[in-house]
Amino acid sequence: MAEYKLEMKNISKSFPGVKALDQVQLSVRPGTVHALMGENGAGKSTLMKCLFGIYKMDQGEIYLDGNKVEINNPDDAMLHGVAMVHQELQPVLARSVSENMYLGRFPVKKLGPIQMIDHKKMNQDTEKWLSELGLSYNVKAPLSSLSIGQMQMVEIAKAVSHDAKVIIFDEPTSSLSDKEVEFLFKVMGDLKKKGVAMIYISHKMDEIKRISDDITIMRDGTYVGTWPAEEMTTEQIIAKMVGRELSNIYPEHHHSIGETIMEVEDLTSIHEKSFRGVSFSIKKGEILGFGGLVGAQRTELMEGIFGIRHLAKGTIKVHGKEVNIKRPRDAMDAGIGMIT
Numbered sequence: 001m002a003e004y005k006l007e008m009k010n011i012s013k014s015f016p017g018v019k020a021l022d023q024v025q026l027s028v029r030p031g032t033v034h035a036l037m038g039e040n041g042a043g044k045s046t047l048m049k050c051l052f053g054i055y056k057m058d059q060g061e062i063y064l065d066g067n068k069v070e071i072n073n074p075d076d077a078m079l080h081g082v083a084m085v086h087q088e089l090q091p092v093l094a095r096s097v098s099e100n101m102y103l104g105r106f107p108v109k110k111l112g113p114i115q116m117i118d119h120k121k122m123n124q125d126t127e128k129w130l131s132e133l134g135l136s137y138n139v140k141a142p143l144s145s146l147s148i149g150q151m152q153m154v155e156i157a158k159a160v161s162h163d164a165k166v167i168i169f170d171e172p173t174s175s176l177s178d179k180e181v182e183f184l185f186k187v188m189g190d191l192k193k194k195g196v197a198m199i200y201i202s203h204k205m206d207e208i209k210r211i212s213d214d215i216t217i218m219r220d221g222t223y224v225g226t227w228p229a230e231e232m233t234t235e236q237i238i239a240k241m242v243g244r245e246l247s248n249i250y251p252e253h254h255h256s257i258g259e260t261i262m263e264v265e266d267l268t269s270i271h272e273k274s275f276r277g278v279s280f281s282i283k284k285g286e287i288l289g290f291g292g293l294v295g296a297q298r299t300e301l302m303e304g305i306f307g308i309r310h311l312a313k314g315t316i317k318v319h320g321k322e323v324n325i326k327r328p329r330d331a332m333d334a335g336i337g338m339i340t
């Protein structure tokens with residue numbers, strides 16, 4: 001057996017004006033989770049899209065089980081046993097859960113000369129794959145009836161159902177609940193035992209520490225190095241990602257908190273299920289964090305303040321003066337900016 005399930009060598013890829021990958025390498029052992037780390041824009045997703053055949057690399061070679069392979073599109077990738085759970089979900093919301101599972105590979109049954117989609121088999125198989133992940137969604141319901149986290153789990157079940165030898169997880173947990181993350185890690189543990197090689201992209205340090213065996217770090221489209229996960233401290237990982245010592249990363253800033261700059265009172269959406277009765281105030285020089293689970297309506301609240309969503313009631317004061325925000329332009333005129 002080859003030492004590495006997957007080897008990517010000298011991979012380069014440019015986009016107009018950006019060299020996204022410059023001679024990058026990645027070697028993943030069978031039955032391991034390999035964390036791929038780097039700052040935003042380091043080239044992680046681009047490298048994975050080259051592996052999955054979404055992008056055509058300018059230069060480089062890919063080996064599976066020691067054999068060189070050509071991957072020109074996602075179908076090639078799946079034929080070679082490579083599956084990918086995408087950072088950006090691409091589900092078809094109006095279709096059922098099972099149709100999304102089998103998108104592009106519907107099972108068919110023959111009725112004499114006629115070929116028909118075998119919905120029964122598709123539903124049964126989908127139930128089986130989901131139950132292996134400890135999930136019991138209604139497979140006939142439209143995908144849109146699931147939460148974002150649940151859709152992500154379907155996406156993961158789909159990758160697993162391909163019987164893949166290499167599975168790429170590009171930030172899979174960003175919209176999962178704690179319980180769903182536990183399911184995912186359990187599934188990944190089972191896949192390890194089956195010898196599957198997994199590439200795991202995440203910015204969450206505690207997850208990396210928990211499940212990865214090896215870590216490869218990238219910076220500005222280049223390969224920094226690969227280490228056993230247990231030999232690296234969080235500080236060392238971050239220093240390698242940013243290319244400086246940690247003490248320089250968050251230099252201490254001194255500033256004082258000033259007077260109240262904005263007051264929000266009893267802000268309530270016109271939609272019954274969205275935000276209701278939200279009040280808070282912010283002082284000059286303050287950063288106020290909004291926590292909550294996926295679907296907690298944080299984004300909707302901010303969009304309500306910025307005039308993107310309609311309000312049923314509530315007031316917004318800036319510098320003590322009530323402002324009437326009906327559209328984003330009103331918010332901007334009141335000195336409010338929004339970065340989505």
Ligand SMILES: Nc1ncnc2c1ncn2[C@@H]1O[C@H](COP(=O)(O)OP(=O)(O)OP(=O)(O)O)[C@@H](O)[C@H]1O
Pocket residue numbers: 015016018019020038039040041042043044045046047087
């Ligand atoms: N389709 C594209 N067209 C042009 N430039 C792109 C494209 N995709 C990525 N890039 C650029 O390539 C570089 C690497 O991006 P990439 O998405 O691979 O980073 P990443 O490591 O996955 O970041 P993140 O952690 O934010 O997901 C960035 O400079 C990005 O702007």
Ligand SMILES: [Mg+2]
Pocket residue numbers: 044045046087170
């Ligand atoms: Mg990415």
